[in-house]
Amino acid sequence: MSRNSELFERACKVIPGGVNSPVRAFGSVGGTPCFVERAQGPYIWDADGQQYTDYVGSWGPAILGHSDPDVIKAVQEAAVHGLSYGAPTEGEVVLAETLTQMLPSIEQVRLVSSGTEATMSAIRLARGFTGRNTIIKFEGCYHGHADSLLVKAGSGLLTFGNPTSAGVPAEFVAHTLVLDYNNLDAVRDAFKQKGDEIACIIVEPFAGNMNLVRPAPGFLEGLRELCTEYGAVLIFDEVMTGFRVGPQGVQGLTGIRPDLTTLAKVIGGGMPVGAFGGRRDIMQCVAPVGGVYQAGTLSGNPVAVAAGLATLKKLAQPGFYDTLTANTANLIQGLKAAAQEAGVPFTADHQGGLFGIYFSENVPTSLAAVSAGDIERFKQFFHAMLDKGVYFAPSAFEAGFVSVQHTSDITDATVQAAREVFANFK
Numbered sequence: 063m064s065r066n067s068e069l070f071e072r073a074c075k076v077i078p079g080g081v082n083s084p085v086r087a088f089g090s091v092g093g094t095p096c097f098v099e100r101a102q103g104p105y106i107w108d109a110d111g112q113q114y115t116d117y118v119g120s121w122g123p124a125i126l127g128h129s130d131p132d133v134i135k136a137v138q139e140a141a142v143h144g145l146s147y148g149a150p151t152e153g154e155v156v157l158a159e160t161l162t163q164m165l166p167s168i169e170q171v172r173l174v175s176s177g178t179e180a181t182m183s184a185i186r187l188a189r190g191f192t193g194r195n196t197i198i199k200f201e202g203c204y205h206g207h208a209d210s211l212l213v214k215a216g217s218g219l220l221t222f223g224n225p226t227s228a229g230v231p232a233e234f235v236a237h238t239l240v241l242d243y244n245n246l247d248a249v250r251d252a253f254k255q256k257g258d259e260i261a262c263i264i265v266e267p268f269a270g271n272m273n274l275v276r277p278a279p280g281f282l283e284g285l286r287e288l289c290t291e292y293g294a295v296l297i298f299d300e301v302m303t304g305f306r307v308g309p310q311g312v313q314g315l316t317g318i319r320p321d322l323t324t325l326a327k328v329i330g331g332g333m334p335v336g337a338f339g340g341r342r343d344i345m346q347c348v349a350p351v352g353g354v355y356q357a358g359t360l361s362g363n364p365v366a367v368a369a370g371l372a373t374l375k376k377l378a379q380p381g382f383y384d385t386l387t388a389n390t391a392n393l394i395q396g397l398k399a400a401a402q403e404a405g406v407p408f409t410a411d412h413q414g415g416l417f418g419i420y421f422s423e424n425v426p427t428s429l430a431a432v433s434a435g436d437i438e439r440f441k442q443f444f445h446a447m448l449d450k451g452v453y454f455a456p457s458a459f460e461a462g463f464v465s466v467q468h469t470s471d472i473t474d475a476t477v478q479a480a481r482e483v484f485a486n487f488k
């Protein structure tokens with residue numbers, strides 16, 4: 063028995079499904095998950111000593127590649143002084159200053175420990191600020207596992223064919239209005255009918271939890287206009303896209319200024335850090351200044367903050383995003399060309415260090431279009447690539463991640479492996 067299988071068997075006895083987050087279980091693609099022993103640059107190694115080129119990157123944080131020496135050093139240096147104090151530290155101030163400098167829409171920010179905490183708190187804040195209850199989210203967008211957001215919520219839930227979680231009382235989602243991504247008319251209608259009840263729109267401004275789906279031209283602009291017109295709060299959930307699609311996330315690419323932004327993943331450099339921030343007048347409603355309660359024993363943890371700061375410092379180096387984009391483009395162009403040579407219906411899209419691959423003729427613009435892709439083909443592709451030492455996300459509903467360490471020799475090797483896999487599809 064392989065060591066991966068042995069560990070998975072043990073894990074399943076003591077951990078539900080053998081994993082601490084559902085998509086890790088390979089539930090939608092089948093097979094035994096890789097138990098990772100170590101990671102370096104673009105590679106991970108599993109418990110059987112097998113090396114993989116990694117396009118999951120810890121689901122986003124590993125933008126510098128794994129185990130970046132400067133990040134590891136920062137963590138080691140911080141850890142020497144103590145792991146957690148439950149009192150403010152200078153590092154938190156510097157991270158908050160850095161985020162407000164890097165993202166102009168963020169005038170004030172509160173640090174938390176995960177993306178889920180960030181979105182959950184931003185929603186509470188939007189409700190507290192507006193005095194309204196209804197929130198709008200979009201089908202296929204995932205904003206973490208808070209009760210009110212677990213409705214038609216993308217990736218993990220889609221993968222398991224379970225659009226809404228058990229254990230969430232209907233009353234808890236009664237104020238969550240779920241609309242189709244990229245359907246601005248539906249949002250307009252909702253505001254016409256209930257404009258004075260809508261506290262906020264929360265949106266993944268590039269959706270990364272139903273594979274990668276871009277906003278249609280005018281969609282985000284329309285959301286911005288409607289929120290302004292009706293006094294609702296526009297929340298960009300940039301947990302995935304923040305510092306990933308470009309130095310200022312989607313708000314930098316589009317020039318659209320949300321009222322609040324949620325962040326996590328990259329800003330912790332692989333450690334648990336999340337954040338929500340935005341307009342000062344809204345952020346001033348957060349306790350202890352205002353009446354919207356929000357707290358965390360480990361919020362702003364000094365070791366995690368050190369990892370985040372060391373990461374953000376490297377992203378600010380000139381040319382960082384050019385390199386990242388070139389790496390991703392090389393992979394995506396190569397995969398598309400290889401599929402075309404083999405006559406396999408396949409397409410792909412990318413922005414910065416984020417990409418989507420689709421076994422369909424066209425890049426999808428909705429959850430329905432992603433679901434209409436050839437999911438069986440994806441599964442076949444996933445396993446064949448894994449056998450060749452390439453680790454893509456184990457679900458057709460997940461985006462992929464490239465780091466600055468995925469240089470052209472590495473992505474070329476991935477493309478060659480894909481060429482061999484596509485040739486066998488005939």
Ligand code: PLP
Nearest residue numbers: 176177178204205206301302326
């Ligand atoms: N928001 C988005 C867009 C995400 O992609 C995720 C996680 O993948 C979350 C929120 C939740 O973040 P976390 O898993 O850190 O709680």
